[in-house]
Every structure is written in C-alpha cells, then in structure tokens.
Amino acid sequence: MDTTQRTEQQRSADRRRRELLEAADRVVLRDGPQASMNAIAAEAGITKPILYRHFGDKGGLYAALAKRHTDALLDSLRAALDAPAERRERVEATLDTYLAAIEARPQVYRFLMHPAEGSSGDQGFDVGKHSVPLLRRMGEELAQVIEDRLDLGPGSQQLARVWGHGIVGMMHAAGDWWLGERPCSRAELVRSLADLLWGRLAAAGDKMGGPGF
Amino acid sequence: MDTTQRTEQQRSADRRRRELLEAADRVVLRDGPQASMNAIAAEAGITKPILYRHFGDKGGLYAALAKRHTDALLDSLRAALDAPAERRERVEATLDTYLAAIEARPQVYRFLMHPAEGSSGDQGFDVGKHSVPLLRRMGEELAQVIEDRLDLGPGSQQLARVWGHGIVGMMHAAGDWWLGERPCSRAELVRSLADLLWGRLAAAGDKMGGPGF
DNA sequence: AGACTCGTGTTACCGCTAGTAACATGCACG
DNA sequence: CGTGCATGTTACTAGCGGTAACACGAGTCT
Numbered sequence: 001m002d003t004t005q006r007t008e009q010q011r012s013a014d015r016r017r018r019e020l021l022e023a024a025d026r027v028v029l030r031d032g033p034q035a036s037m038n039a040i041a042a043e044a045g046i047t048k049p050i051l052y053r054h055f056g057d058k059g060g061l062y063a064a065l066a067k068r069h070t071d072a073l074l075d076s077l078r079a080a081l082d083a084p085a086e087r088r089e090r091v092e093a094t095l096d097t098y099l100a101a102i103e104a105r106p107q108v109y110r111f112l113m114h115p116a117e118g119s120s121g122d123q124g125f126d127v128g129k130h131s132v133p134l135l136r137r138m139g140e141e142l143a144q145v146i147e148d149r150l151d152l153g154p155g156s157q158q159l160a161r162v163w164g165h166g167i168v169g170m171m172h173a174a175g176d177w178w179l180g181e182r183p184c185s186r187a188e189l190v191r192s193l194a195d196l197l198w199g200r201l202a203a204a205g206d207k208m209g210g211p212g213f
Numbered sequence: 214m215d216t217t218q219r220t221e222q223q224r225s226a227d228r229r230r231r232e233l234l235e236a237a238d239r240v241v242l243r244d245g246p247q248a249s250m251n252a253i254a255a256e257a258g259i260t261k262p263i264l265y266r267h268f269g270d271k272g273g274l275y276a277a278l279a280k281r282h283t284d285a286l287l288d289s290l291r292a293a294l295d296a297p298a299e300r301r302e303r304v305e306a307t308l309d310t311y312l313a314a315i316e317a318r319p320q321v322y323r324f325l326m327h328p329a330e331g332s333s334g335d336q337g338f339d340v341g342k343h344s345v346p347l348l349r350r351m352g353e354e355l356a357q358v359i360e361d362r363l364d365l366g367p368g369s370q371q372l373a374r375v376w377g378h379g380i381v382g383m384m385h386a387a388g389d390w391w392l393g394e395r396p397c398s399r400a401e402l403v404r405s406l407a408d409l410l411w412g413r414l415a416a417a418g419d420k421m422g423g424p425g426f
Numbered sequence: 427a428g429a430c431t432c433g434t435g436t437t438a439c440c441g442c443t444a445g446t447a448a449c450a451t452g453c454a455c456g
Numbered sequence: 457c458g459t460g461c462a463t464g465t466t467a468c469t470a471g472c473g474g475t476a477a478c479a480c481g482a483g484t485c486t
Contacts, residue, residue, distance in 0.1 A: 012462095013462090016463095036442085036443065036444085037443080037444065037445085038442095038443080038444090046463095046464075046465095047464075047465065047466085048444085048445080048446095049445090049446075049447095049463095049464080049465080049466095050463075050464065050465095052444090052445065052446080053462095053463085053464095057444075057445075058444065058445090087415070088415070135386060135389075136390065139386065139390060146414075148420070149419065149420055150414075150417045150418070150419065150420055151417060151418045151419065151420045152413075152417055158396060158397055158401070158405070159405050159408070161396065162387055162391075162397075162402060162405040162406060162409070163405065163409050163414065165386050165387045165390040165391075166383040166384075166386060166387040166405075166406055166409055167383065167409070167414075168386055169382045169383045169384070169385055169386020169387055169389075170379040170380065170382045170383040170386075171379075171382070172382055172386060173348060173352065173378050173379060173381055173382020173383070173385060173386070174375055174378050174379040174382060176348075176382075177349065177352060177374075177378040178375075178378075183371060183374065184371055184375075188371070189375060192371070192372050192375040192376065192379075193375060193379055195372070196375070196376050196379055196380070196410070197409070197412075197414055197415065198412055198414075198415040199410075199411055199412015199413075199414075199415055199416070200365075200412075201359075201363075201376065201380075201410055201411075201412075202300070202301070202410065202411040202412055203412070204363045204364060204365055205363070205364045206362065206363065206364065207361070207362055207363055207364045225433095226433090229434095249471085249472065249473085250472085250473065250474085251471085251472080251473090259434095259435075259436095260435075260436065260437085261473085261474080261475095262434095262435080262436080262437095262474090262475075262476095263434075263435065263436095265473090265474065265475080266433095266434085266435095270473075270474075271473065271474090
C-alpha cells in the first residue's frame with residue numbers, strides 16, 4: 001500500500017506539475033519573458049506559494065519550462081541533422097528548422113534566450129555560470145555530432161566543441177537580428193549562413209587594392 | 214553672459230555626468246550586471262533622484278555606460294581589422310582582440326551582454342527591440358567592412374549583413390562558452406574559429422560510412 | 427534690499443517584484 | 457476518533473525602479 005500510495009501521489013503531483021507548466025507556457029506566450037510568478041499562478045488558478053513548493057524559485061520554474069522547449073527543439077534539430085542527405089543539405093535543414101522555430105514562437109524564444117533573471121542574491125556571480133542553457137546545450141550537442149561524424153585529425157574533440165558553440169552562436173545571433181529586422185526571407189538567410197560556413201568568406205576576392213578583409 | 218553662464222553650467226553638468234558614469238562603472242565592476250540604482254547612487258555619494266535627472270531611467274544609464282565601453286571596444290576592433298596584414302591574420306587579430314577584452318573585464322562584458330532589464334512596463338515587447346546593442350553594433354560594423362572590402366557579387370549587401378551578424382554571434386557565443394569553461398588557450402580558440410570561417414567544416418572528410426554531417 | 431527663478435539635493439513615498447511564514451482545510455491511515 | 461500529510465490560502469517582508477514634494481544656495485531682475 002505504501003508504495004502504491006506513493007506512486008499515486010507522485011502521479012498526481014506530476015500531473016499538477018505539468019498543468020502548472022502549461023499555464024506558465026500560456027503566460028509566457030502572452031507576456032513574454034517578463035512573465036511574473038503572480039501572473040503564472042493566476043493563470044493556473046492558484047496562488048504563488050504552490051508554485052514555489054513545486055519549483056523552488058523562479059529559476060527552477062524557468063529551468064523546467066526551458067527544458068521542455070529545449071528538448072523539443074533539440075529533437076527537431078537532431079532530426080534535421082540526421083536526415084539522409086548531403087552534408088550541406090543537412091546543415092541548411094538544421095538552420096531552417098531552428099529559424100522556423102524561433103519565427104513561429106518568438107515570445108517563447110525570447111524567454112529561453114533572455115530570461116532576464118535580474119534579482120537579488122547572486123553576489124558572487126561567476127561569469128558564464130548563469131548563461132543561457134539552451135545555447136550551451138545546442139552547442140554541446142552539435143559538437144558531439146561534429147566529433148562523431150567528421151574526421152578532423154588531432155585535437156578533434158576541442159575543435160568540435162569550439163565549432164559547435166561557434167556555429168550555434170552564429171545561428172542564434174543571425175536569427176535574432178533577422179527576427180527583428182526581417183531583411184530577407186528565411187531561405188535566403190539559410191543560404192547565406194551556409195555559404196559562410198562553406199568558406200565563401202575566405203574564397204571571396206578583394207574589391208579594391210591592397211589586401212582585403 | 215547668458216551664453217557663458219550656460220556653457221559654464223553645461224560643463225559642470227557634463228563633469229558631474231562623467232563622475233556619475235565612473236561611479237556606475239566601479240559598481241558594475243564590483244557587483245556585475247545586477248548593480249542597482251541605489252548602489253550606484255551610494256557609490257557616487259548622492260541619492261537616486263539625481264541619477265534619474267541625469268539619465269532618465271535605468272535604460273538611459275545603461276545606454277550611456279554601454280556606449281562608453283562599446284565605443285572603446287569597437288575602436289580596438291577597428292584597429293585590428295584595419296591592420297596591414299593578410300585577411301586571415303586580420304581576422305585572427307580581431308577575434309583575439311575581442312576575446313582579450315572580455316577576458317580582461319568579464320564583469321563589464323556581462324553587463325554589456327546581459328543587461329537583465331526585467332522591470333515593469335514593456336508590456337508590448339516587440340521581439341528584438343530590446344536586444345543587446347553591442348552585438349548589433351558589432352554586427353553592423355563588421356558587415357560594413359565586409360561589404361566595403363570583399364567582392365561578393367550580386368546581393369552583396371544583404372550577404373555582408375548576414376555574415377557580419379553571424380560572425381559576431383559566433384565570436385560571442387564561443388567567447389562566452391570559453392570564458393566559462395576555459396577549455397583551451399586564447400590562441401587555440403582563435404585558430405579554431407578562424408579555421409571554421411575558412412571552410413574547414415565543409416572540407417573535412419567523413420569519419421565513417423554514409424554521408425557525414 | 428527683496429523677490430524670483432533655477433539647478434542641486436534630500437526624504438518619503440508608490441507600485442511592483444520574488445520569496446516566505448503562518449494558518450486553514452480535506453483526506454487517508456492507525 | 458485523532459494524527460499525519462499534502463494542498464491551499466492570506467498576509468507579510470525586503471528590495472527593486474521610479475517619482476512627487478519639499479529645502480537650500482546662488483545668481484538675476486526690479
């Protein structure tokens with residue numbers, strides 16, 4: 001009875017937890033990254049302390065919420081990355097998948113990327129410790145794929161990690177800028193970025209005299 | 214006399230403004246991005262409303278403070294970008310300059326990159342509107358250099374802008390990750406990133422059967 | 427001289443936030 | 457029946473960004 005009861009309660013708690021996360025999701029979709037704990041609690045039809053009992057603090061709620069979307073996005077990216085096609089096509093598909101995701105749900109994207117966690121405490125503040133986990137996870141994941149699939153010679157592991165984080169950062173910054181200004185279509189952006197990764201920067205000729213950029 | 218008086222007052226106000234900015238600088242260096250207006254006012258030996266009379270709101274103070282460091286960093290980057298050397302060397306010098314800067318003053322860097330402006334208001338929240346200005350400025354600047362110096366054929370302006378923001382994002386993300394984990398020396402990181410930009414990703418061979426990444 | 431303005435500074439407050447303590451209620455187990 | 461235990465509430469703290477209202481000193485006009 002003890003174990004059954006326990007699982008029963010556990011399941012109930014998990015269900016409640018999921019409900020709360022969905023409510024939080026709705027609020028974030030509506031209000032963006034500044035969604036307050038009060039607003040989320042109200043949306044869920046309860047009050048703050050319950051939220052805190054479930055998630056500890058705002059960071060905990062943020063982490064749980066972020067994990068959902070991050071996992072979902074990473075699944076899509078993995079699928080694009082593992083599709084049966086040429087390397088260039090895969091890269092383009094992956095870029096396009098990411099860009100389509102941030103285009104479809106910009107509010108969620110903002111929440112994930114710019115949590116705006118400026119609260120008290122955190123006096124020590126180790127640099128990079130509170131950095132956005134989505135970018136890091138994408139970077140590490142991509143690094144793994146690169147290392148697994150590419151023959152990079154000696155020092156391949158470190159090279160792959162640098163590239164993983166670098167490419168993810170490129171995708172992120174370009175996407176952020178593109179989302180704000182919409183200077184071109186998604187396909188054009190994808191193609192331009194892939195061209196950059198394919199070495200067109202180094203291959204391009206100088207425009208005028210002297211050594212070009 | 215009116216004009217003289219006016220300039221006198223203006224100079225006095227400017228001096229005070231600079232003093233306040235330096236105090237803010239000190240606090241940010243000490244407390245990181247969560248530096249509060251109260252703390253900055255206390256450091257400057259005054260109280261909050263004066264700060265607000267000078268800078269309007271926290272965003273104004275942030276903007277003024279950011280402009281200083283951003284301008285300084287951009288000057289360094291321009292210098293590295295304009296040095297008389299081969300393209301690859303310039304790229305490496307620029308990357309190294311940026312990384313050296315964030316390595317030397319990580320707190321300031323965090324303040325510039327992650328301002329954590331989560332306050333009230335801003336209900337509308339247009340995506341990308343409040344994005345980090347340093348990254349954008351660096352991206353635009355780099356885009357200009359690329360467009361000026363490289364022969365990219367048709368659509369060169371858009372391509373240059375995409376690349377500018379993409380490269381800056383790559384540099385930023387890789388630098389952020391590197392600063393947190395320190396997995397290698399600065400020189401190694403610079404070399405790896407330059408290799409990425411030079412197309413080694415596309416040139417690398419597959420490791421096992423089937424089409425590689 | 428006296429009144430008037432203006433920049434500089436203060437205290438005391440508002441509304442908001444994250445987070446918590448203390449108290450109430452329902453429900454299963456001995 | 458009473459005893460835990462989870463769930464829920466109200467009411468609070470401390471601190472934030474931001475502001476209104478008041479006070480003082482210096483220069484100016486009549």
